[in-house]
Amino acid sequence: MSQLDAIYQLHPKRYRDKIEEESNYASIENQKQAVLSIGSLGVAICSLIIFLIPYSTTIRGVIAALALPIVYFSFPYIAISVAAERRRKEMERVLPDALLLISTNIKSGTSINRAFLASSREEFGPLEDELRTTAIEISGGKSVQEALDNLRKRVNSGLFQDTLKVLSDAIESGGNTAELLESSAEDIRTSLELREEVKSSIRMYTIFIVMAAVFGAPILFSITVYMAETTTQMWSQTDLSGEASSFASGGSTGLSFEQPDVNTDFLVQFSILALTITNFFASLIISQISNGNMKEGAKYIPFTVSISVGLFLAVKTLLGSFL
Template identity: 30%
Template sequence: MKTKDKSAEEKKKAFETLAELEAKRKEKEKKIKKKAKLSMQKIFVFFLIGMLIVTAIFFVLTRDAVKSFFLFSGAIVLFFVYVFTKKKLDEHNQIKKMELSFPDFISLMSSNLRAGMTVDRALIISARKEFAPLDAEILNVGKDILTGREISEALQDMGKRIKSEEIRKTIQLIISGIRSGGNLSVLLEKTSNNMRERIFVNKRAASNVLMYVIFIFFAVAVGAPLLFALSSVLVEIMAEMFAGVSGVDVTVNLPFTITDINISSAFIFYFCISFIIAMCIFASLIIGLVSKGSEREGMKFMVVLVVIALLVFFVSRWFLLKYFVSSFG
C-alpha cells in the first residue's frame, strides 16, 4: 500500500514538474518566434526599399526598363532563396545543438536515476533550459511515459522527430540495453562517455584539416579571382592591339598569323564572373565536407566566399586596367 502511495506521489510530482517546465518552454518559444518574425519583416522591408533605390538609379543611368525589371526581380528571387537557405541551415544547426547537448542530458538522467528517482521523473527533471532545443523533445518523451507509453517507444519517436542519425543510433543502443535487462543508469553513463569521446575525436579531426580549409578558401577567394582578372584584362588589351594590327600588310614571314579575336571581351568578363560564382559554391560545399563531414556545413561560407571573390576580381581588374592603359597608352 505504501509503495502504491509513493508511486502515485512520484507520478503527481512528475506531472506538476512537467506542467511547469512546459509552460516556461512555451512562453520562451513564443517570444523567440515573435522576435524572429519581426526581425525578418524588418530585413525584408529594408531590402525592398534598398532594391527600389538601386533599381531607380540603374534605370536613370541606363534608361533600360527591361534590365531594371530583371534586376529587381532577380534580387527578390535571391532574397527568397536566402530565406529558404537560412531556414534549412537553422534547422541543421538546431539538430547539431541537440547532438552536442545529448551526452549531458543522458548523463544528468543517469545521475537522477542513481539518486533514486523514477524513470519518468528523472527524465523530466533532466529537461533543463541549457539543453535547448533538446529540452522540448525531452518533455515530449516525459509526457509520453507519464501517459502510459513504453520508454522504448517514446525514445524511438524522439529519434524520428529529431532527424539526427547520431542520436537515433544512440537511442537504439539504449533501447537494446533496456530490453536486455541492463542497469539503465550505468548504460546511460557509459553511452554519454562514448558520445563525448566521439565528439572530441570529430573536433580533433576538424582541427587537423584546418590547413586544407584555409588553402581552399584562399585559393578560391583570392588566387582564382586574381588570375581571372588578369586573363580578362589581357584579352581586352590584346583584342585592341590586334584590331589595330589586322589591317596592316605584313611582309615578314612569321611562324604565326595575327588575326582578329572573335570572342568579345564582354563574353570573357561575364564568363569570369559566372565561373567565379560557380567555383565559390562548390568550394564552400567542399569546405563543409572536409571540415565537418557534411556539405551542408559549408553553405554558411557560400555568401562570404562569393562576396570576397567578386570584390577581389573587380578591384584587381580595375588596378590592372589602370596599369596597362598607363603603360601601353
Template identity: 30%
Template sequence: MGLYRRMAAVLPMRLINAFKREMHYVGMHVDENRFVGFVILFGIGIAAAASINLHLFLNVPWYYTFGLVFAGFAGGIYFWISQTAQNQGAQVERMLPDALELVASNIKAGLTTERSLFTSARPEFGALSVELKEASKRILSGERTDDSLLGIAKNIKSEILERTIWLLVQGIKSGGQIADLLLQLGSDIREEIAMRDEIKSNISMYVLLIFFAAAFGAPMLFGISSVIVGILVEQTEGINLNPEQIEQYSQMSPVGRFFGVPTVAITEDFVVFYALITLIVTCAFAAFTMGVINAGKEADGAKFVPIILGIALALFFVIRIVLKEALGGITTVL
C-alpha cells in the same frame, strides 16, 4: 485551394516532404504546402525584379538572371532552415553526455525513470530539455518507456542522438540496467566528439587551402587575364588591316581551319562573362568540398557559399579596376 497551395501542387512530393522534415526539426508549425507555395511565389517576384533591373541598367540577359536568382532564393531558404536544424542538433550532441549522466545519477539516487527525465531537463540543454520533459509526460500518461524514449529523437536532427536512443532502447529490452547504460553511452559520445574535433583540427589546413584558392587565387587569375584580353583587343583594333584580313586571321582558329568551321572572336566582355560564371561554380564546389571535409556532408558547406563568392567577386572587380587604372597610360602610349 489557395494560391500558395496551387503553386506547391506543381512540385514533386519529394521536395515538399524535404521542406516538411526540416520545418518539423526547427519547430515551424506551418502547413508545408502553403509555405513552399509562398517561397515559390515570392522567389518568382524577386527574380523578376532583379532580372528586369539588371537587364535595363547592366544589359544582362534576363533569362540568365531570373533562373539564378530564383534558384538562389528558394535554395537559400531551404538551406537556412536545414542549417538551423543542424546547428540545433549539434548543440544537443554537445549537451547529450552531461544529460545522460545526470539522468543516470538521478536513477541511481532512487528516482523513477519518468521523474529522472523530468528533473534532468535543465534550461542549458536547450531543445533536449523540452524533449526530456515531453518523454517524461508520455511515460506518466501510460505510454511504454521504450516508445517514449524513441520519441525524443524524432524532433531533433541528430544522428548521434538517434543512435544513442536506439541503443538505450535495445539495452532496456535486453534487460540491462538503465543507469549503467546511460553512463556508458555518455562516455562513448564524449570520446566520439573529442575524436571528431581532433580530426577537424588535423584537416583544417586542407580547408584553408581550398578557401584561399577559391576566394583569392581564382579571382586574381581571372581578373588579370580579362584585363590582358582587353588590352590585346585594343591593340589589335589599331592594326591597319582590311576587314577581309581581320575576318580571315582573327575569326579562324587552327582547329576551325582544319574542319572549315569559323570561330567567334574573343572579346573582353566574353572573358568577363566566362570568368563570372566560372567563379560562381568554383566557389560553390569549393564550399561543398569544405562541407564534406568538415562534417562529411555537402550541405554543411552551403553556409560558406555567400562568404567565398562575395570575397571572390569583390576581389575580381577590384583587380580589374586597379589594373585598368595602372595600365591605362601604357596602352595609350602603345
C-alpha cells in the same frame, strides 16, 4: 482549407514529404509559411540578378524559365536543412552532459520520466524541449519505449538515435540504466573529440580550397581580362593599312595582319559566371570534408561568391588604374 494550404498542396508530394521531414528535425511548426516565404524571397533575388545580366530579353527569359523553378524549390529545402543540421549539432554537443544528469537523477531513486523532466535545463538548448516533451509523453500514459522512439524520430542524429536505441533496449531488458547512461555519455564525448581531431587534420585542405577558389581564381581571371583588354586596345591603336601596303609594294606573298576579334565584355561575364560556379561547389566541398554534410555548405555560398566576384572586380580596376 486556407489559401496557404491550397497553395502548399500544389507542390509535389515527394517534395512536401522531404520538407516536413526536415521541418520536424529543425522543430519548425509552420513549414508551409516557411516554404512560401523563403521560396518567394529566393525568386525575387534571382529575378533581380537575371534582370541585371547584360543579355537580350530572350536570353534572360530562357535563363529565368530554367533558374526560377530550381531556386523556388531548392531555397526552402536548403534553409530548413541547414536549420535542422545546426539543431542536431547543438543537441549532440550537450548530449553527454544531459545523459550524466539523467543518470544522476535515476541513481537518486527518481523514475525515468521525472529524471528526464528534472534534466531538461535551459543550458541544454533545444535538447531541453525534447527531454520535457518525452517526460510529458511518459507521464501521459505512453510507454518508455514508445516515448523514446518518438524522440528518435524528432532528432536526425546517428549518435542520438543509437544512444536512445541502446537505452530503450536496456530498459526493456531490465538492465542498469544509470550505468548505461554514464558509459554512453563517455563514449559520445570520446566520439565528439575524435571528430574535432579529424577536423583539425583536414583543416589544411579547407584552407587550400579557400585560397584557390576565393582568392587565387579571381586574381588570375582579373589579370587575364586585363591583358585581353590591353591587347585589344593596342591593336585598335595600330595602323594596319600601312603595314599591308608595305608588304604589297615589296612583292610579298600576300601576308597581312588583322585585328583579333576579342569581346572583352564576354570575358568579364564569363569570369564572373566561372567564379560563381567554382565557389558554389567549393563551399559544398568544404562542408563535406569538414562536417560530412554537403547541405550545410549552402550557408557559405553567399560569402564565398561575394568575396570572389568582389575581389575580381577590385583587382581588375586596380590593374587598369595603376598600369
